[in-house]
Amino acid sequence: MANVDNLGRIFNGISKTQKLSGKEWKILGQEQDGSLVIGWVVESHDACEIQEHYCVGLYLHGENKIQVLYRFKTLIHIVQATVNSGRTLLGYVSKEKVYLLADTLESDESDMSSLDYRGSGMYKAYIVETSSTGNTVPIVLTKASTQQTMIQFLYKKKEHSSIEKFLVFVHHKSILLYQVQLNIIENDEKVLDQSFSHDILVRAFMWAQWDPVHQSLYFIHHRKPQMIVEGDTEESYDTELLPILSCLQFHDDLPHETVLNIPLNLPQLPNTSSMPCGGYEDDPIPLRIHDCSLDLQVVSDPKGLVCICHHYLYQPVRPPMLEVGGIEESSNTVHFAYSVTLLHHGCVLHCVVPGVPWSQARVLKPTFIIHREQHMLVYAPGLFTHLLDVGLSHEPCCHVLMGHAPPQASHLVPLLQPGGGLTLDLRALDLVRLVVSPRMLLDTFRQDPCLSTRLAILHYFLVHAGDMESVAELLGIVAENPFDLTVPQIFQEVVIGGAYASTQKNLTSEAMPLVTLLPLTTIQVAADLEVKAQRIMTLSHEVLWNTAMMLLSPQQRLVPYSVDMWTRLWDQLARRANKERIRFQPSQVADKLMVSLVCYQPEALSRSSTPLSPGASLVGSGTLADLAAIAGSRKGDLPFYEVENCTASKQEHVISVNLRELSMHLLKSCSKQTPMNVHVVATRYVAAQLEMCKQLCLILCQCASVDPHEEQERGFALIDQLDEGRRQVLFSMLERFYFAVDSLAFPLPQGFTSFFTYLGYQTLSFDMFLQYLQRHVFELQVDVMKTIMADTDDSREGVWRKLRLLQFLPRSRAKRLLNQWSHPISLMIRAREHALNVLSGVEGVQTRGYAQQRSRGPQLCSRGLAAFPSADRLSPLDTFLDLLTAKASLTDLDFGLLIEATITSTDEFLD
Template sequence: MVTIDNLGSKLYFILSSENSHDEINEWRLLGQERDGNFLFSWTQSSQESPPQTHIGIYNYKENLLTKIYSFDKKANCVQASIDSDKSILAFVVKETKDGNNYRPFLYRINDDFQNVYDLNLERSKQVMVQFLYPKQSVLLENQPAKLLIFIHQESILQYQIKRGVELNEDSFKYDSLVRMFIWAQWDPLQQTLYYIHNRKRSRGLVEGEEDVVEDSAAKTTPTLSGLQFNDELPHETVLNIPLNLPHLTSIAPTCCIYEDDTVPLRIHDCALDLVVLTDSNGFLCICHHYLYQPIQPVVDLADEDTSPVHFAYSVTVLHHSCVIHCVIPEIPWNKAKKIRPLFTLNGDHLLIFIPEVCTHLLDVGLMHEPCCHVTTKPLITDVETQFLCLAPIVSLGKGYTINLTTLDLIDVNVATSMLVEAFKSETLLENKLSILHYLILHSEDVDVASELISWQAERPFTMGFPQMLKEYLIGTAYSSVQRNLPSDANKLINLLPVTSLRVGNDVEVELDGNMICLSQDVLWNASMMLLSPQQRIVPYRSDIWVKLWDQLAKVSKGAQRFRPSQVVEKLTVSLVCYQPEVLSRSSTPMSPSGGSSTALNDFLNSQCSKRNQADSLPFFEVDSCTASKQEHIISVNLRELSMHLLKQSTENKMNRFQWQSQTPMHVHAVATRYITAQLDQSRQLCQILCKAGTYDSRWELDKGFVYMRFILFTILEKYYLAVESIAFPLPQGFTSFFTFLGYKTLSFDMFLQYVKRNVFELHVDVMKIIMADTDNSKSGIQYKLNLLTSLPRSRAKRLLNQWNHPISLMLRAREHSLNILSGVSGPPTARTHGIQKSTGFRGLTAFPSSDHLSPLDTFLDLLTAKATLTDIDFGLLIEATETSTEEFLH
């Protein structure tokens, strides 16, 4: 939160420069028009004249205040509006002599400031006025000024006032637009009138079910309707939404206490606090704030102010066809009744500021479904609640609000530092994931997100650390594709995974002792609440309502985003029979010879050229396998994603607003770029984590398998778990480095469990180093044999041939004999170097006999009876026998 300006001080400076001796005070905001100009009232007095109330129009950008009307005395003017050509002023005076009475007036702006007309609509109920603003900048000749007059619980009138004539009964005509409304709000940007009225409830019963309701009043339901005003065309009802407001019925009494909200212009009493927020891109959110007690407590009147109530609000996100509920229980009544929450659109988010409690960022943008909601501490902490009455304003920039109590102009954009602080606090995991999502995709601040991942890596035992890594990988991959995707294929990006959070999760966040509960419900048939584009007065005109209809049509089609679990399921099956020594190298966009697109290869080369020595990893990015697991995962990802994109785009082809230009070439472009982003972001995250594990690429001597730390292993174990769970590819060389790091960090029994659970992969390169690193003690030999028996047969034979040890000779000899005796014939194995003999070796003298007949001779005779001499490796068998004899004797 940043205070930009104090409008009261600026206005005072403007007037005091002209009348330095006058006393100027009691500033009041009367309204803001579509063009951004403010209407203010103030009281001014001097030694020669008594206090007088004045009305002026203020242009904030030019810092220009123009006085347009002066009362002859001090008056309680509560609201005003001026027409588009600044010729007619309408204002409302609230008189408090015999109760609260509202009186609207018209004033023709001219030099003598005398032409004031009383509309004779004095009421005890709230009365407000508002001019319509045409979209065209130049008014047509003799075009009347259109004025809306709101009379609470009575009617909404539309006046058409002639221009250039004296104000009297003949200068205007009027008609009634709405009768008996409960609540109303004017949207100056869209020129839309929203109002709540009681409407007959549609039956909506199952066939054969009887309607047992007899009370006619109970057959009505509060309905929010929207009237869209056009320049020359008549207005049209574009919206009818039934609301769940059980405390409001046609026979329920109202409190008749008014706040006189002028920005935004709302007509209501204290029985209903509701505001509608819209954006020209097709946003529409209905925000309803209320207090309730689930169980009426039995308390003394003296304790009534401290009795706890539930502070709650609901947001109907119409463009996503859902409702988000928030409940903050156990707030004292004397505190809850003073809180006026702020609801304002903030980019792709809806910002809700609840003084002294919290700030919410509800993710309600069009990019994806609402699921990543952020909860932080209150934006404003240095101002007491009773001095906070914030209201969003238009045409001054995103996130600008005004404090109606102090006239401070405030920027309520959530600072990155506040999100960082919330992430580092003991907050809920879902909140941390939402913060990462916000930083990566919405504020596009990947550097800060990377810093948070590095900070979290210093605490690798935190619950949910792998989920944070998953969110980072999914978010950065989506963001990378979004930046590099061709414009003609951008519709398909809506099918890519965007977050690891599920839509509709119930979330409970504890903040400064307050439990904040968020939940989400789905709206059914939301499009039935709108006027369809073909039913408009001007069919398919480009405005918020057509965009909203298109958005709801897209939601109702139910296009499914790609789920990483689809690839995980495929890999669960395919990796069971994965044998890298047998498979040939596959051809994918990641392969040196893979991919058929020159543009794609150029893109990959440009990405690789950005990797400098400062970003290197603590292992050599080389896989010694013929076909790496990385390429296998990439190929499965590419196949599954391509099929998903093609299937979804084909099923939704009839929706001309979304899929009309998508072709298989677009599918290929999106799929290859996303797979590229997967590998690139996986590598980038590995660099971040290795750096957080105190690895520095400048230490060249530490590169490879020598560099190992327990903390680094723990971090990389979480990284491996995150990558595997969403089927992202690992950097080349990672699996061997991770395996040897685990070998040097864990006990052998634990290491063997990791191997049996397929976490560690015993490739040839890492096995060579483990075999060389392990001594030839009795336990060391047993370790080696356990590892060799865990390997595929071909890989174990390859390593066994390179193991210069008597055990290797005996195992190879036994296998050779077994093959011959079982009838598996083949060429003799290549002759390997003999084992270094110790001094005093006795050889065959261990089997003395007169004719040198020994068990070995008998065994060789048995083998020659089963196979030809060329199939038998006599040298291997004799050397293994001698070695076993030596081993036996010693």
């Protein structure tokens, strides 16, 4: 948020150029094209006397000039004005202060409301033909009234039409639609015909707002409910009136129509026309008719986004105060609250900020403005900035609460300008750009440790902004405290949000409905939150009942199925009402893998049967094999080699289960979709899972000061050359990465398992390393075990460690490693296993051919033969060999292995 400029300074510069000599600039209204109706005071010198008169003009932002519409001969207090599309007619409302004594007022009960408006002012509406000289005479439209009065021209698509229409609002009384005729005289000049006709659109209303973009009129009136809820009596409905928000849609050549009727549940609504709050504020932008007891505003977007924003203050029942002075302090504070009714999502968001001083809260009004199509920005100067995720792309769930910015003004109003985000302080005429910059979000992420806020900021950059550089910077902030318990969930948000954003790119329009079934975020939808960003805010979510019934359907419109904001809103609600679709949950895959991975044997799988196989059959475009090639395009960026030394990796098993479960979920939830579209979306999403895991792994390595692009080595060699501090940081980051990805059942990059295991072996103590093995965090692949076996010496401690690690391996893998280990212990273990197989009758187990048979001739002649008895006694080895030959043939026995193992055992024992 930053001040762009000041309209007063701009107007002064233009007045000097156009010689208008104006002062006391004031904004009187805003038209559909964004031009501003302004008023100012002009001084004139006549016979040594300074005279002041009032002028009304139109500020054309694009041309940066002021067009004078009418010059009054005297000073007049105008609160609001409007001009027709041809700029030939000017409508305005004046407000003159009156001071009436109580005894001069009549006591007629029909006019008792005047007692409440003493000293507030008398409103009167006029219309006049535009003339810079002021020769035309204004025509009075309404009698002087203490009720707030406003006027607004309707817009025409056909400029040649001679009929002009405008609305006149009188608070609590009526909304009138006037129709005037412009007669054409010489030189095609149009002159106003003073014979007016008008119709009453609304007889009694308590609030109204004009939407210039869509030419719609919103108003609130009281009406009896049309339906009786079971258990209630008709008598209770005879006296109870419900506030109803209605909307009239105006057309150029057709009559208006009511497109919306929605009951409201608004607190503190007055039941009478009295104003306990004190008066009107007369803000012409946005054009609203209301008193200060109801601060409500409708914010809409042409794509079908309609939000009803209601701001209010209240003081709840106070609990007992234990501290001295607490009661007095609490009595001076109120709850600053607002609700945003999202008609396009059929829900209401309630936000409450407690403990705001009354002196500050009573003058503050939040500004509601659409921010970059998918968000609503709620700005309360001096309190907070709230970024609500209310767009049409997905459910409202990822909201960001930021700390307060310096108070620019008590209230900022939005302007209709290209690009949006431009607001105006009506008092100081300061232009303020309300835009949430990436730097603001990064600062909030660093300062606010709240998990929901951090996840929402990540969601913003991943899904809406597509800014991976900012995501990397956010993860750098997380890396500063890797032992925080929220770190794994932050990593999960990155891979889930990134996979969702990557999948929805370049999809066909037919397959796009399936994107709504993909996982979106780790934040729970429709959950109540309590966020603390210098102040505590409670946010709750309430679902509306059947919002589509309150809207006029496309076939009931004056022009059936004509596309506009209301038909788009209807389509949005219809898609929600057809079927409440449930997004796919990664826990479905995790539950399946908990069972299947128990029986997982990589050696038993065939690579040709897995979906990521290079030789897998491809059906059409966009298959998983194609997308896997795209996901692997970054090969070489990671700090390890993306290869697996087993026949089929665990990654392929995880991918196949993800693909199967996601495809079944899409088929069940969206039966109208073709299998081809389901296949495309499922394969793209699974490939995006792998790609996001690779990107996250790379970013975390860079956060740990291990940049693969700058290191000379990769894999195990890289770990060996790292100092202890960098190894500790890298291990802590990758450990939380592994936990986050594994709990989501997302595929890990190939080669990560071995790299992570060896990193843990070099970082942790051996006892701690064994605990990780026992809990299946580390996996002893062949390449890891070969490296550990080669790096560990054959001391008594080293031998014990090798034997301890071999116990964690599958039997076949351990046998291969024992064959390559040239140590006496290896001989003994292999000989015992060979004898066990022979004695137990296991067939096909042939241990012949084991290499590294050591020559032990000299030892047999010395200490080795001492283990055998004399010739007159039977040798234990001979007895054992006789037992083996009785169980198996001589061709099945490896006498060399058995004899050498026996001698080695005797040699070791004699030592």
